[in-house]
Amino acid sequence: MEILRFTLSGKSACFRKPEMNSYCYFTYGNIHKVALLGMFGAILGYGGYTQMQDFSRRKKKDGLTESYPEFYERLKGLKLSVLPDKGHKKGFIPKKIQTFNNSVGYASKEQGGNLIVKEQWLENPKWDICLLVDSEEAEKLRDMICKRKCIYSPYLGKNDHPADIGNICVEPAATMEFEMGRLDCLVPKEKARIVDLDYDEKEEMEAFGTFKYEEALPYGMDGWTNQYILSAFLYTDEFVELDDMTVYKLSDNRKILFY
Numbered sequence: 001m002e003i004l005r006f007t008l009s010g011k012s013a014c015f016r017k018p019e020m021n022s023y024c025y026f027t028y029g030n031i032h033k034v035a036l037l038g039m040f041g042a043i044l045g046y047g048g049y050t051q052m053q054d055f056s057r058r059k060k061k062d063g064l065t066e067s068y069p070e071f072y073e074r075l076k077g078l079k080l081s082v083l084p085d086k087g088h089k090k091g092f093i094p095k096k097i098q099t100f101n102n103s104v105g106y107a108s109k110e111q112g113g114n115l116i117v118k119e120q121w122l123e124n125p126k127w128d129i130c131l132l133v134d135s136e137e138a139e140k141l142r143d144m145i146c147k148r149k150c151i152y153s154p155y156l157g158k159n160d161h162p163a164d165i166g167n168i169c170v171e172p173a174a175t176m177e178f179e180m181g182r183l184d185c186l187v188p189k190e191k192a193r194i195v196d197l198d199y200d201e202k203e204e205m206e207a208f209g210t211f212k213y214e215e216a217l218p219y220g221m222d223g224w225t226n227q228y229i230l231s232a233f234l235y236t237d238e239f240v241e242l243d244d245m246t247v248y249k250l251s252d253n254r255k256i257l258f259y
Helices: 033-044 049-062 070-075 136-146 199-205
Strands: 002-009 079-084 095-102 115-123 126-133 164-172 192-194 212-221 228-236 240-242 247-249 255-257
Touching: 002 136, 033 070, 033 079, 033 136, 033 212, 070 136, 079 255, 126 136, 136 164, 192 228
Parallel strands: none
Antiparallel strands: 002 126, 002 164, 079 126, 095 115, 192 240, 212 228, 247 255
16 A cells, blocks of 8 residues: 655635634634545546535435535545644644625625625645545545646635645555554544653653644535534644554654544
8 A cells, every 4th residue: 555645735725614603704723534525526527516406406306315425425435644734833723814805796685796705714724635545546546646637626625725735745555553652643532542641751751742733623424414524633742542543654754544
């Protein structure tokens, strides 16, 4: 097996949370698995949420059945790892509220059809993304990214935020023994525990932590409603223990796991 690794970045990003209010649209703090699968689907030319029109028609005609957008149906088995950039202070990507006009004409019932939108954006987001190349779909994606080809342009949540893909490399998938230590990626919280070390142990092992980021991020989609399935994720420089997870060591000595 191989690991495809590349740097994903942009000037801004917005991975919009579905639970929103009339004041502002909010974003998740990091790119999540469903958004990555959508971006990969665009690269490979797979259908997206527009096919939900067909889903709605089938639901009315034949009754409710499980159905997904084409990109998710094809790519949901991919094994991914997200490594936040070390340049972001304490693991957090800065956010800022942006205000702009939506003047397409049908956006608002007010006179002039103009809608003032407030939206939270990530500023200068950057991650290293790793893909475990262990399936036919993963091989297709590896080939497209390595050849710098795409069917549709990738973006970070919305087409207002174009994505830049660089530092592409492919390396052998090397596993390692892992009992306790630091990980360099987002980790499913249910599989990890921060180790409670006393002061002497921390001093001896140089395990002083400086940050801990936790957030419930989309991990999958429900086949009946196509709504997000959330899972809590953890990113920290503390020592952690894992439950039944295989750890991989990259060529630059960073330690990751796939989910």
